[in-house]
Amino acid sequence: MQLTSGSLRAALGSAVSALLVPALAPAAAQAQTQAGPKATDAATSPDTTTWQAEGAVLLYKEGAGRVTALEPVVSLRRVDGNERAWGLKLTLDALTGASPNGAVAQPGVQTFTTPSGKSTYSTPAGRMPLDPTFRDTRLALAATHERPVGAAARASFGLGVSAEHDFASVTASAALAYDLAQKNTTLSLGVALEADRIQPEGGVPQGLQAAGPARASGTATRQVADLLLGVTQVMNRRWVTQLNLGLGRGTGHQSDPYKVLSVVDGTSGLLTGDRLVHEQRPEQRTRVSLFWQNKVHLTDDVVDASYRYYSDNWGVRAHTLDLRWRSELGSGWYLEPRVRLHRQSAADFYRPWLLESTEWDSAVHRTALTAASADPRLAAFTGRTLGLKLGLPLRRGEFAVRLEAYRQQQRQPAFAPGALRGLELAPALTAATVFVGYVRPF
Amino acid sequence: MASPCEVLLEGADGHMARHLSGLAQAEALRIEARYSRYRSDSLVAQWHASQGQPVELDGESARLLDIAERCHALSAGLFDITSGVLRAAWRFDGSQQAPEPAQIAALLPRVGFDKLRWQPPWLSVPQGMEVDLGGLAKEYAVDRTLALLRQACACPVLVNFGGDLAVSGPRADGEPWQVGIAAASPAAAPGVADTATTVLALRSGALATSGDAHRHFTHAGRRYSHILNPRTGWPVEGAPRAVTVAAPTCTEAGLLATLALLQGHHAQAWLQAQGATHWVSEPVTEESTTG
Numbered sequence: 001m002q003l004t005s006g007s008l009r010a011a012l013g014s015a016v017s018a019l020l021v022p023a024l025a026p027a028a029a030q031a032q033t034q035a036g037p038k039a040t041d042a043a044t045s046p047d048t049t050t051w052q053a054e055g056a057v058l059l060y061k062e063g064a065g066r067v068t069a070l071e072p073v074v075s076l077r078r079v080d081g082n083e084r085a086w087g088l089k090l091t092l093d094a095l096t097g098a099s100p101n102g103a104v105a106q107p108g109v110q111t112f113t114t115p116s117g118k119s120t121y122s123t124p125a126g127r128m129p130l131d132p133t134f135r136d137t138r139l140a141l142a143a144t145h146e147r148p149v150g151a152a153a154r155a156s157f158g159l160g161v162s163a164e165h166d167f168a169s170v171t172a173s174a175a176l177a178y179d180l181a182q183k184n185t186t187l188s189l190g191v192a193l194e195a196d197r198i199q200p201e202g203g204v205p206q207g208l209q210a211a212g213p214a215r216a217s218g219t220a221t222r223q224v225a226d227l228l229l230g231v232t233q234v235m236n237r238r239w240v241t242q243l244n245l246g247l248g249r250g251t252g253h254q255s256d257p258y259k260v261l262s263v264v265d266g267t268s269g270l271l272t273g274d275r276l277v278h279e280q281r282p283e284q285r286t287r288v289s290l291f292w293q294n295k296v297h298l299t300d301d302v303v304d305a306s307y308r309y310y311s312d313n314w315g316v317r318a319h320t321l322d323l324r325w326r327s328e329l330g331s332g333w334y335l336e337p338r339v340r341l342h343r344q345s346a347a348d349f350y351r352p353w354l355l356e357s358t359e360w361d362s363a364v365h366r367t368a369l370t371a372a373s374a375d376p377r378l379a380a381f382t383g384r385t386l387g388l389k390l391g392l393p394l395r396r397g398e399f400a401v402r403l404e405a406y407r408q409q410q411r412q413p414a415f416a417p418g419a420l421r422g423l424e425l426a427p428a429l430t431a432a433t434v435f436v437g438y439v440r441p442f
Numbered sequence: 443m444a445s446p447c448e449v450l451l452e453g454a455d456g457h458m459a460r461h462l463s464g465l466a467q468a469e470a471l472r473i474e475a476r477y478s479r480y481r482s483d484s485l486v487a488q489w490h491a492s493q494g495q496p497v498e499l500d501g502e503s504a505r506l507l508d509i510a511e512r513c514h515a516l517s518a519g520l521f522d523i524t525s526g527v528l529r530a531a532w533r534f535d536g537s538q539q540a541p542e543p544a545q546i547a548a549l550l551p552r553v554g555f556d557k558l559r560w561q562p563p564w565l566s567v568p569q570g571m572e573v574d575l576g577g578l579a580k581e582y583a584v585d586r587t588l589a590l591l592r593q594a595c596a597c598p599v600l601v602n603f604g605g606d607l608a609v610s611g612p613r614a615d616g617e618p619w620q621v622g623i624a625a626a627s628p629a630a631a632p633g634v635a636d637t638a639t640t641v642l643a644l645r646s647g648a649l650a651t652s653g654d655a656h657r658h659f660t661h662a663g664r665r666y667s668h669i670l671n672p673r674t675g676w677p678v679e680g681a682p683r684a685v686t687v688a689a690p691t692c693t694e695a696g697l698l699a700t701l702a703l704l705q706g707h708h709a710q711a712w713l714q715a716q717g718a719t720h721w722v723s724e725p726v727t728e729e730s731t732t733g
Contacts, residue, residue, distance in 0.1 A: 008516055009698075009716050015512040016694040019505045020585050050461055079457060 052077040056437035063430040066130060067097040085146040093138035093164075098130035102259035102279055102374035104353040105129065105423045106271060115258050116201040126423050131258065138164040142171075152179045158192075169196045175228070183234075190228035197221050200257035207255050207280025208372065210365050220253035238297040246289040254281040261374045262353045263360045269418030273362025277354060279373040287312035300328040315348035316378065332393030338404070340385035347378040352413040352425060379426070381410040387433075397440030404433040445580075445604025449591070452598040452614045462595055466587045470603065473583040477506070477575045479526065486575065489567045496564040504563050506575060506582065513697055514555045520704040521697075522672035526574030527552045532670065532677070546675035553672050581606050581650050581696030588692075608648035608692045618643035623651065623686050623721060640721055648692035652699035653684035653723075669703045680707035688719040 053076050060069040075089035101112065103123075110123045114133045123129040140162035149155045158173040175190030197219055198204065204220045205211070230244040259279045265272040293306035304324040311317050319342070326336045349371035354360040360367045387404035410426035449466045451459055476485045489497050499507065513521040527549050531541040552570045559566035567573055580603050588601045588608045599610045600619050609619050623640045642649070653667060666677035681703045689695035698718050705712040713720040 009718070011512070011516055012694055012697060013690070015509045015516075016691050016697070019509045019582065019693060020589070020691060022501070050457070083455075083458070 049078060049080045050441060052079075052439065052441045054437065054439045056435065059434045061432050062097065064427065065098055065132075066429070067095060067099055067134065069096075070094045083148050085144075087142075087144040089140075089142045089144075091138075091140040091142075093136075093140070095134065095136045095138070097134060098132040099134040100374075100376055101129050101131040102256075102261055103129040103276060104262040104264065104374070104420065105425055106262075107419045107423065110271075112276075114201075128425070128427055136164045136166070138162060138167075149176065152183075153177060154179075166200045167196065167198055169194060171195075185234070186230075186232040188228070188230040188232070190226075190230075192224075192226040192228070194224040194226075195221070196223070196252075198253060198257065202257075204253065204257055205278040207278050208367055208369065209278050210274035210362075211260050211276035211278055220257075222250065222252035222254060224248060224250040240295045242291075242293045244289075244291040244293075246287075246291065248285075248287045248289075250285040250287075251283065254283060254285055255279055255373070256281075256375060259373065259375055261351060261372055263356050263362060264353045264417065264420065266355045266358065266417050269416065269420035273356050274360065274365060277360060277367075277372075279375065280371050281349065281373055282314065282371050285312055285314055302326040310344075314378070315346065316344055318342065318344035332391075332398075334389075334391040336389040336391070338385070338387035338389065340383075340387075342383040342385075344381060346380040347373065349373060350375075350378045350380075352379070353420075355417070376410060376426070376429075379410050381408050383408040389435075394440075396442070397438060400435075400437045400439075402433070402435035402437075404435075406431040406433070447603045449587075450600040450602070450619075451595070454595060454597045458595055458597070462591050462599070465590050465594060466601060469587045469590055470583050473579055473586065476503070477579045479572070479574050479576060486573055489565060489573055490571075492567060494566055494568045496559070496566045499563045499565050503565075506578060507560055507565060508562065509693075509697075510575070510578065511555065511560060513701070517701050517704060519555070519673060520671065521577075521701060522553065522555050523574050523577070524555055524558065524571055525553050525670050525672035526572045526576070527570075528670045528672070528675055531675070532668075550675050553675070577700050578693065578696070580604065581648075581692040584608050584648065584692040606648075606650045606692050606696060609644055609646060612645045618645040620644075621649060623649075642688070642721075644688070647688060647690045648695045649686055649688050650692055650696035650699050651684055651686045652696065652703050653682065667703060669700070671704070678704055678706045681705070682709050682722045684723040685709060685713070686721045687713065 054074070056073045058069070058071040058073070060067070060071070062068070071091065071093045073089065073091045075087060077085060077087045079085045103110065103112070105123075105126055105128050108125050110129055111120050112123070112129065112131070113120050114131070119133070121132050140160060142158065142160035144156065144158045146154060146156040154177045156173075156175045156177075158171070160169075160171040162169040162171075171192065171194045173190065173192040175188060177186050177188040179186050198221070199219045203218045226246060226248040228244060228246050230242060232240065232242040234240050256279060260276045261279055262271060263273050263275055263277055264270060288311050290309045291306065292308075293304070296303045296305075302325075304322075304326070306320075306322045308320040308322075309318070310320070321341045322338070323340070324336055324338045326334055328334050349369065351359065351369075351372045352374055354367070354369075354372060356362060359369060359372070383406060385404055385406045387402060389400060389402040392399045392401075406429075408429040408431075410428075412424075412426050416423075416425060447466070447470055449463050451462060454462065475481065475483070478484050479486055481487060485503055510521075510523045514523075528546070531545045531549055552572075557568060557571060558573070584601050584603050584606050585608060587603075588599065588610060591599045591601065592610050598613045598619075601608055607621065612618055621642045621644050623642065652669075664679060666679055667681040667683075669678045669681060670676065671678050685699045685702050687695045687699040687702070689698060698713070698716065698720075702709040702713045702718075702720070710720075710722045713722070
């Protein structure tokens with residue numbers, strides 16, 4: 001070697017620095033070089049932002065000519081190099097079909113006037129009255145933002161608007177998740193606010209008033225505030241558990257402007273007196289929910305088991321059990337069967353009908369009740385869902401298909417008077433759901 | 443790269459990990475596509491196809507040629523990226539078959555960095571000559587990949603392309619990365635003891651390993667490494683089976699390791715003289731059975 005040992009290393013070091021200059025040679029290299037060029041910062045930082053696009057379509061169809069819903073969703077998510085995420089989601093909900101209007105079945109044909117008062121519809125004898133003019137298109141836009149806060153916490157924010165021809169809603173939410181114990185424990189606190197404006201066809205009816213042309217104001221408002229407290233704990237290498245406590249309070253107009261109750265004779269069971277009365281729900285709803293979820297990672301498969309307890313001051317108590325088993329089929333394919341069981345008790349003011357004289361006095365068009373509703377969603381019922389989801393990996397992204405069958409059963413109301421005793425007053429509801437979704441990063 | 447490549451990250455979430463490994467893979471594939479001698483669509487293949495006409499090199503290729511020229515000068519001609527054509531004569535599978543001297547003599551005129559015309563950015567590769575950047579490309583890819591990942595994420599990262607590796611700094615808790623150097627012991631070689639794996643603690647900088655025990659040649663009782671002396675056309679004699687060097691960059695470590703092996707018997711002494719941190723596997727001295 002012509003060069004001395006020290007100068008060979010120096011020459012080599014400086015030659016390497018010249019090679020790596022555009023790639024930012026590490027600072028340590030400069031200590032070795034004596035006359036080498038300084039490593040300069042790259043003119044522009046490479047873009048480390050990642051994007052993810054998701055498109056999905058959901059088709060929901062109830063049996064017996066009831067509701068059919070088509071819901072396409074498109075969402076976009078952007079995550080930058082500083083772990084800050086932005087998301088945008090557009091949802092379109094097209095609903096058609098018929099929905100129960102709250103009236104009870106009768107042995108003869110019934111004719112109802114639509115809420116707008118412009119037309120009428122008939123219900124065949126012995127059938128549960130369904131309003132077939134239930135048709136709406138809803139558009140919703142939601143924006144989310146997440147960012148790290150300090151070294152151990154993450155904040156998320158959400159803003160949403162939703163509109164359909166008779167209903168508009170604005171939501172805002174904020175949550176903070178705080179990690180402890182090397183991220184084995186996460187505490188979270190969240191707040192969500194919602195403000196709704198209801199502008200029903202035919203105006204906002206006065207509750208517990210005989211159904212007729214006279215209407216009160218054209219719009220009503222409703223506000224909901226929710227608080228969520230949660231703790232997520234990694235129990236061991238294979239098991240993560242989460243417990244959430246939700247507290248919510250809704251004020252304002254809670255009643256459904258399109259729903260009525262039938263006034264029936266206590267002996268014959270036939271429509272009598274004022275015949276149809278607008279429903280009325282309390283102006284305030286306070287709810288508590290407890291949600292416990294577990295995810296267990298078996299050798300390859302993942303089991304997701306959750307239980308939810310719900311209780312509110314309307315008297316509704318519900319238990320929901322949801323079990324999912326994600327079975328890995330290899331090469332990224334998976335099959336996920338699902339079972340969901342739901343049971344709820346009726347609201348205190350739920351009445352399948354109003355009995356003339358005792359629950360409604362047609363002579364004075366009044367009732368002693370402060371609230372009454374025949375909405376089947378406030379009745380006591382059990383719901384069972386069986387579903388299967390298939391996931392297919394693609395070269396970029398994932399494709400998923402989900403099929404679900406739902407059956408809801410309500411017990412036949414007790415003490416049905418007269419003619420009602422022979423009718424099917426609470427038919428079971430069946431529904432099928434098909435979901436197709438595609439997620440793609442880019 | 444013809445070897446398993448991995449990226450180790452500390453403290454990144456799944457999303458960042460996928461992003462960083464995507465960056466690493468893209469960079470490795472980019473460099474391979476440009477400089478691999480096995481690809482007919484690489485830049486190097488284009489230089490060979492130019493039939494002696496000058497080709498204008500882009501910035502990155504020019505810098506690689508510059509460092510090859512520098513190392514050629516620093517090693518007094520032992521480091522030569524045109525020596526790849528000598529592969530045609532040698533089969534490094536442990537066989538005892540030496541090529542005919544005439545074979546070597548026919549290839550030598552096609553070897554010699556001085557025969558290239560390198561006037562940046564113009565390179566002329568005479569007909570019949572080949573440029574082989576294999577001794578540079580992998581270590582260079584490690585340094586480039588590490589720089590890209592450091593720009594993308596502040597988390598501690600280790601880039602390892604088939605044993606040539608570099609780290610961004612110590613691990614999250616300040617502790618060094620634990621790197622094991624496994625000395626391969628060919629089962630069939632007599633008189634070879636299994637050398638234990640050495641574990642190094644690496645806080646910063648890079649490691650490169652040169653040498654492969656399976657690619658050696660035995661002739662007349664002597665073991666030759668697969669590193670060829672471009673002046674004689676014969677393999678360098680008596681080099682250690684493997685040399686691992688630590689340096690601030692992987693490229694520098696790799697060049698030091700290669701330059702060391704070119705010294706043959708004197709590899710370890712040379713490394714000591716350079717003040718380079720190094721580990722050398724025991725050179726095996728095979729007893730000649732024929733005396």
